[in-house]
Amino acid sequence: MRRKASPKRARAKQKRLSPDDRRKEFVAKATEFFSEEGFGGGTRDLARRLGVTQPLLYRYFPSKDDLIKEVYRTVYLEPLDTGWEKLLTDRSRPIRDRLQEFYNAYTNVIFTRKWLRIYLYSGLKGLDINRWYVGVVRDKILSRIIRECRHEAGLPVQSKPTASELEMAWVFHSGIFYYGVRKYIYESPVLEDKEKMISDALDVFLAGFERVFGGAVGVGRAPVKAVV
């Protein structure tokens, strides 16, 4: 103890973490690092940010690529399994409320510089996990939204949405998604009030779904409140 009091080295800042926790700490900081530098970032720079030497990384991960894979896995799994499917399909509540609440929560999770950058990098790489995630969005989110819209409109709730319906849902979803890209990646000025943006996008989408597909979704609900 008294030996450590000497200013020889500023070590022993914190007690050793359990191997598993240390590993997770590495992955977390590596995620931040790669999200900024891209996956071409060097292991030495990464190690410096972790406050350790570079070879130590190879005690925890067999290779840089394995580390990267773990980064992907944690990032992609982070925003999932949060009971959104139940939220979306809870027909005791108005569909517009459900959608507003869902997109508020969903964008709270994915609208970070870290998440969006990792997502776009993996998309550019054409990684399987990216395709998997796109499939999840389509099947777990957009398809259910369409089904709820059809139910709301009194249309037959068939098993699969049509290609046109799905495309319209994608355009809607992407419009919201890209708000995050503009704000956190392009760092371009956006409408400050995110929930207002979602609200307007919902009004447009529900009105459009009603008009194009002939239903009556959101009638008497979509607020025509004056803006500004």
Next chain:
Amino acid sequence: MRRKASPKRARAKQKRLSPDDRRKEFVAKATEFFSEEGFGGGTRDLARRLGVTQPLLYRYFPSKDDLIKEVYRTVYLEPLDTGWEKLLTDRSRPIRDRLQEFYNAYTNVIFTRKWLRIYLYSGLKGLDINRWYVGVVRDKILSRIIRECRHEAGLPVQSKPTASELEMAWVFHSGIFYYGVRKYIYESPVLEDKEKMISDALDVFLAGFERVFGGAVGVGRAPVKAVV
């Protein structure tokens, strides 16, 4: 000639291009290369694809970074200056027709794997040219679309669109843009008929603009034709 007939080397495939054309050829192929490999791609691989040796690149460009800058410049300037401003503001035609034609043309230019990838890479790098382009889209496209919508709706065409209006236009525009990302970058299945997608997106946007901002845009125009 007869000398070249010997199988010594398969050179002399083509007469020498003018220095300027050769340079342009290099930039064009470098664009393809970097769009696939990312800007971390090596100069040796690039040279191999060009059919020359690596040092030759440095006779045409002072550094790899200068070459990359030229790639950006050509890619970003490629889709511009095509008389779209006139098209958008030609009030002798219905606004919906103008918007459909504009987005047909615009997406014909930017919906290539090459363009979209370079665009996203530069966005992730936070390059000035990317911010500049975002500004161009906002000022030359979205602001004018809003002005035309306001005029169509009988609303006062004030100088600047409100933040809410602009955001709504961005959400609309981004929804269309991301169709290209899903198709050409994620290589995810999309609605085959691009113009149908644009048509539906327009119906939704115009109906939404009408509803949220209280005008009468597109009334009697938006086709309520049954979809599939």
Next chain:
DNA sequence: TTAATTAGTGATCAGGCGATAAACAATTAT
């Protein structure tokens, strides 16, 4: 206290990178 195990470091390797210099080959000017 001592032995065994785990965490972390310093030195180093082979390979790839961007970039340069000198030599060679082809074209153009005289």
Next chain:
DNA sequence: ATAATTGTTTATCGCCTGATCACTAATTAA
């Protein structure tokens, strides 16, 4: 034909990269 100029290649440099190995320091087990 000869000289000057431009286009292209071969060889190489210094640097950085991911990865490995042998070693030291810290923790845990006996």
